Amino acid sequence: MTYSKDQLQALVDEAVTMGRQCHDGANADYIPFLAGVPSELCGLSIVWCDGTLIHSGDCDYGFALESISKVCSMALAMEQKGAEMVREKIGAEPTGLPFNSVMALTTHQDKPLTPLVNAGAMATVSFLDAADKESRWRMILKFQQQMMSERVTLSDEVNQSEQDTNFHNRAIAWLLYAAGNCFCDPMEACEVYTRQCSTLVTCDDLATLGATLANNGTNPITGKQVIQSENITPILAEMTMEGLYEFSGDWAFLVGLPGKSGVGGGLVSVVPGKMAIAGFSPPLDEVGNSVRAMRMIRHVANQLNLNVYSPH
Ligand code: GLN
Numbered sequence: 001m002t003y004s005k006d007q008l009q010a011l012v013d014e015a016v017t018m019g020r021q022c023h024d025g026a027n028a029d030y031i032p033f034l035a036g037v038p039s040e041l042c043g044l045s046i047v048w049c050d051g052t053l054i055h056s057g058d059c060d061y062g063f064a065l066e067s068i069s070k071v072c073s074m075a076l077a078m079e080q081k082g083a084e085m086v087r088e089k090i091g092a093e094p095t096g097l098p099f100n101s102v103m104a105l106t107t108h109q110d111k112p113l114t115p116l117v118n119a120g121a122m123a124t125v126s127f128l129d130a131a132d133k134e135s136r137w138r139m140i141l142k143f144q145q146q147m148m149s150e151r152v153t154l155s156d157e158v159n160q161s162e163q164d165t166n167f168h169n170r171a172i173a174w175l176l177y178a179a180g181n182c183f184c185d186p187m188e189a190c191e192v193y194t195r196q197c198s199t200l201v202t203c204d205d206l207a208t209l210g211a212t213l214a215n216n217g218t219n220p221i222t223g224k225q226v227i228q229s230e231n232i233t234p235i236l237a238e239m240t241m242e243g244l245y246e247f248s249g250d251w252a253f254l255v256g257l258p259g260k261s262g263v264g265g266g267l268v269s270v271v272p273g274k275m276a277i278a279g280f281s282p283p284l285d286e287v288g289n290s291v292r293a294m295r296m297i298r299h300v301a302n303q304l305n306l307n308v309y310s311p312h
Helices: 005-020 066-081 083-089 118-127 133-147 156-163 167-178 186-197 203-214 229-242 245-254 291-303
Strands: 043-048 053-057 199-201 259-261 266-271 275-280
Touching: 005 043, 005 053, 005 291, 043 203, 043 291, 053 203, 066 083, 066 118, 066 133, 066 186, 066 203, 066 229, 066 259, 066 266, 083 118, 083 229, 118 167, 118 186, 133 186, 133 199, 133 203, 156 186, 167 186, 186 199, 199 203, 203 229, 203 266, 203 275, 229 245, 229 259, 266 291, 275 291
Parallel strands: none
Antiparallel strands: 043 053, 043 275, 259 266, 266 275
16 A cells, blocks of 8 residues: 555654653663753654655754664674674674673673674674774764764763763673673773764654665665665664664564664664654663654554565
């Protein structure tokens, strides 16, 4: 079934209205900046592979990318080293545990298992070919901009708030290093990882990130190829396995789309070959996924029958 633009706009508006009616969850507060972001913000954006954009709600508010940055650095590592090397050195398994779990590490000989948890993301940052900290950071920021838009920038305020409080991540970086699973200075890896989480993006940018994956690696807004075609399926597989942490299996069961969330309240889901749907709203459930973003994306995906496991 094909839908008119007006029908799709009505569906997206309806999803945002539904989202706004939900008052469950709470902002992340272990990062002081995130606790102060207005909780009522709520937006939904869809970008199709032809660049069409339909959105509703707070889609131009800049929020912290957080864990969704892990997708960009994983993709960049695959571009530099090949997907198989990323699987070998970092992994491609769900941890079944919180994104900052030390137990997930210690029960697997301090191997992170996936680039989409904090340990794996720091290992991924350390795995990139870079001469020093600033060049490591610049290549990551550039890649985020290529997957989204030139407007993506570091927020000094978010970054300061995170760097001042990231003691747990620093401990994880040292554990990785001790086991030979951090490939640069561990504090460099942790600092650059923390910066990559602290860029500000809009819901439209997030949908563009997903649409770049849906569109076989070419950003549909800029028309530029950012990721090689061969890396798209492993990226989407990692997102299916671990993109929503301990809820990833449930998300596959309920929605059937690869996705990635961040504690800033963003969530993007990819419909390969078609589009990406991004939701944003700060209140999170206990696992760390945006409650409203999950509701909105689930509603649209079910209405449009987008489940990748569906035979029809
Ligand atoms: N910067 C956050 C952290 O390291 C990102 C976590 C997340 O979004 N799940 O804890």
